[in-house]
Amino acid sequence: MCSVSTLFQLMHTSSKLRREASKLFWGQKTTYFLVEAEWLIDKAYPGQSFWDMAFLANVQNVEVEYEPDISKKICCHNHGTLVIRHDLIDTFWASLKHWCPNLQKVILNQSKGDYCLEDDNEPFPRALQCLLQACPPGIKRSLLYLEQKPQSSTGILQWRTDPWQRCLFQYTDGGGWLRTESQRMWRTILMPPKQFKGPVGHYMGLRYEAHKKIPLQRLGLWPLIVEALDCYHFDGVRDKPFSCPLSGCVAYFNEGGEWSVHAAEVHHREKKKLLEVLPSNRIGAELRERSQALDKKTKQIQEKFRIIREAWVAGDETAQEEIRQSWIEQLHHDAAWETQETGLKSMLWVDFMQNVYMVTE
Ligand SMILES: [Zn+2]
Ligand SMILES: [Zn+2]
Ligand SMILES: [Zn+2]
Known part of the structure; x- marks a missing residue:
């Protein structure tokens, strides 16, 4: 089995080799490409991204960089009532499906700690739950989340990172969340930039x-x-x-x-x-x-x-x-x-x- 970089070079040689090499290159199960959630809910205009859009068309696995602030846009509070912006959720998935028609797996990654959890009984913010539940069928979804450690185990906080731990939530067939201590089993790669002409x-x-x-x-x-x-x-x-x-x-x-x-x-x-x-x-x-x-x-x-x-x-x-x-x-x-x-x-x-x-x- 060749390395990813060899495959990439083979993709630029003869057409027969190219077909085989590109099947293997794009089919890498543990390789993800990074896309920003902010861009997706902003309707994903190419002009608002530095990345090469043609490349996205082949991508099968995407990691979405998710800033905690986006939850506040999706779940906003209007005069005391919770308003869920389903239009933003729809835009998010429509954007992703539009640019990545071959999408198979999505990992949302919130890697910044966020103290604002409306309900202590929920495993992670409502906005993220709504977003993941709305995932189109046929796409495997999960969430890499930075959660607060249970108070008792933290003791005296010495470092800024102390109160936090990373975990992975996977959406089950029954519609629930399976939580595991996350071991990063994949690698995420930046998209290639546009040609700046x-x-x-x-x-x-x-x-x-x-x-x-x-x-x-x-x-x-x-x-x-x-x-x-x-x-x-x-x-x-x-x-x-x-x-x-x-x-x-x-x-x-x-x-x-x-x-x-x-x-x-x-x-x-x-x-x-x-x-x-x-x-x-x-x-x-x-x-x-x-x-x-x-x-x-x-x-x-x-x-x-x-x-x-x-x-x-x-x-x-x-x-x-x-x-x-x-x-x-x-x-x-x-x-x-x-x-x-x-x-x-x-x-x-x-x-x-x-x-x-x-x-x-
Ligand atoms: Zn809220
Ligand atoms: Zn020192
Ligand atoms: Zn003109």
């Missing part, structure tokens, strides 16, 4: 880099830095116990792995400071270089934003009209950037106008 694509591509790709790359660097420090002190040959390198902290680590847990629990907000305590070995140097490369990339993108902004702000009426026309033309014809409104009313143009007059991106 034309004036709209150029600008949106920069936004994608600045607001999505680079922040994720920075986030990915953090666990690597933590682990590098752990491996540097506990290499299995000559272990070197050490004190927490962050100033003001008195923790001491006698065994490998202790520092990594400590860093995640206590110093997860001090990602920048960790760069200063990188080990002085080759891996440390490489991670520092990687971080500097991301800084450089960020500066380049800011410079490109500045050029776009200058072209508008410093441009005369003719120059501005040219930019406006090129945007309107693309928004009108390019399905990749379709939104509810078109032309000058498109939210992409409205956002662009707001951003060119902002001092910093």
Whole structure:
């Protein structure tokens, strides 16, 4: 059996191989692709997403990133009465079915703790229950949920993550919920981005880099830095116990792995400071270089934003009209950037106008 990346490459070779490889590639049972719930209940316009829509058409398994705030939109309280927005629930599933006609399995993932549970007897918010119950037939549904631990077991709260635990709810044939302690048995992959073409694509591509790709790359660097420090002190040959390198902290680590847990629990907000305590070995140097490369990339993108902004702000009426026309033309014809409104009313143009007059991106 080939690896996923080999399959992906085979899909780009001969047509016969392609057919077989793509069947295997898309049929991977434990591979999920990530889609945002917010986008789905907003009617899933391609223009409001950085992802390549054509790719979604083949996707069979989807993980939906679900922010607790969405429950407040679906279950809202109007003068004391609970109103369930079935229109939003319908839109959610219609959007998903529209873009993923081959959908087989959906996992909703709420990975932020939410204290607002209306009823203590319910396993998870009503909105999520309504949403999952409305799932079209033939699609397997489940929920990865961050729930509050029973009060008694938590004791003194030392870390922010202490009161929470993750669990998995599966919808049973009888219409109930089967709760299990979740072991992540699948992996979730980001969708490939659109091809950022034309004036709209150029600008949106920069936004994608600045607001999505680079922040994720920075986030990915953090666990690597933590682990590098752990491996540097506990290499299995000559272990070197050490004190927490962050100033003001008195923790001491006698065994490998202790520092990594400590860093995640206590110093997860001090990602920048960790760069200063990188080990002085080759891996440390490489991670520092990687971080500097991301800084450089960020500066380049800011410079490109500045050029776009200058072209508008410093441009005369003719120059501005040219930019406006090129945007309107693309928004009108390019399905990749379709939104509810078109032309000058498109939210992409409205956002662009707001951003060119902002001092910093
Ligand atoms: Zn409610
Ligand atoms: Zn510490
Ligand atoms: Zn036209």
